[in-house]
Amino acid sequence: MSHTESILEGLNEKQREAVTLDSGAALVISGPGSGKTRALTHRIAYLIASSVRPSDILAVTFTNKAAGEIKERVSHLLRSAGLAVKGLPTMGTFHAIGLRVLRVHGQEIGIGKNFSILDSADQQALIKRVVADNGADIQRFKPGPTLGKIAKLKTELVLPDAFVPKGGYEEMLARLYRDYQSRLSAMNVVDFGDLISLPVHLFRNRPDILRGYQERWQHILVDEYQDTSHDQYTLVNLLAKGRGNLFCIGDDAQSIYQFRQADIRNILNFQRDWPDAKIILLEQNYRSTKTILAAAQAVIAHNTGQFPKDLWTENPDGDAVVVTEAFNERTEARDIVRRLEELKGDRYALSDCAILYRTHAQSRAMEEALVQAGMPYRIVGGLRFYERREVKDILAYLRLMQNPTDLVSFERVANVPKRGIGPATVSTIVSLGGDLIEATRRAGSGGTPRSQAKLQSLADLLRGLREARTDKSVRGMIAHIVARTGYREYLKTMKDTMENAEERLENVRELLTVARKYDDAGPDGLQRFLEEVALVQDADTLAGTERAATLMTMHAAKGLEYPVVFIIGMEEGLFPHSRTTYAPQEMEEERRLCYVAVTRAKEHLYVSYAKWRNIYGSRHAGLPSRFLDEMPDALLARRVPDEEAAFEDDTITYE
């Protein structure tokens, strides 16, 4: 058997067609459970088997997890096809690719080589300062939304100078944007948006540099194309305009990140951009029962302007979708726990079950019921590892070592652990600008003897840490920081419980484990470590292999599948969420989210709603979600559990 034959083995006709396409542009619309990753990985392996050099290939994904999985599967495919190739294609997230370009060409756009990356919380802190310092009304320019508007301008590739404000609000926004951006460069940092938009601007201004990348990446493949934003789209198109070999795969019906600037038009208008593009539809579903698939399709049919597709499956009909009306969120949760108990006795493990909800806040009632029943569970999302306070503190120290002008990091650690340096003093130091360690030292030569001493000791501490950078590994530096700052003692004195301090220390140890990878990296170790933690936010070791049910938002569930899926809180106002009910576009996105949630289920799907629900402390009557009405009755089995069980330990359920 030839190499290519081996790679094509086991693919269905459509998959094979996608994998073996000739050069040129192609769009593969891949329904849920239709083998999207399979098509993508086999395509890459096929190209290599057809003697394309691996280094000529660029594959772009949205998550590190996806990039890792593709890498893994491609090398496995190549190995089992008996192909010995040296090197693998360039595979990574949009942001990782952008970062690579910036590291090489930082000089050309004046950000140098040693910039660091601001994460979302840091951006938040910075924008607050900018809003305050410009005398903007905090009510009209709340940090989150303001940052959102700036991010949007960046994805639209509008630079501060090119932004033409209309009206007073935008006048101020323009000022804030300009100021925000100039502070970024003053600190020598970039935000996430810059990782994509700066390379695009670079390529537009420097065709010579673009040319080099076009030559280098002759085959470009993009995963989850429906989620690309305008700048990502432009980046891909600029690169692909070289050889014209562009392979995009995705599903317009699963576009659920428009609130994060994903632009569904990128996939819908693919043919306009690439008139000769081949379009292939993967419509066979290997995941769900006929019933589940039919329910999902019935819902999504209420949207307009999707790629027409007709999903089908050879899987059995399966059971009806069970629709449960609960009295309130607690009875809803208890009902699910009872159901989990039954399933557990049957042929399912808890790890086969996922409980999906629209908002994180909904997890609590569910958790309480699970804890009460002594049933193990794990929650995906919520507070992530790199967002934890202790981790951020240590990282801020490290970033300050790498980049002494990073004032966001400086502000974070200046008084952590508490050393009597308040906001007033910090802003004095910051206003001196430049190297903040140096600025601290200079600020320490004035003022009262008392504050002098404090500042000098902070300056000494930071200087000592920075010197440690030259002869210590990242791991050594973290240990050094913890030791020299008295961080351990600080954690213990915090008004937290003891176990909490222990848990926080455990997180610091976990950070050491991550850092170990860079032990042998030499002088670049720190920079590379900081890049990894900036770009890999979900470092939560997916140690969820134990027998536990999984709880997560519907967004977090995208790309996953479970034999048994529960969707809770199917009520108007919650899902679709009240904030989205009026704009048709957002309504359609909610519906796609429902489609995504439903199609996670392989064998059994349970959906539920509550007649009464506590939201922010007050009680609200709930109506079943319109999405339930959109599922044909023939596919549903409705039930209303006996409410007596609900009341027995629930005496204060009255008005």
Add this chain to the structure above:
DNA sequence: ATGATTTTACTTTTT
């Protein structure tokens, strides 16, 4: 500068 108290706000979030 810091600890206590009140006010406020609150969808989703691959990087």
Add this chain to the structure above:
DNA sequence: GTAAAATCAT
């Protein structure tokens, strides 16, 4: 209802 942020005493 909660948790973070703003405000108020010390």
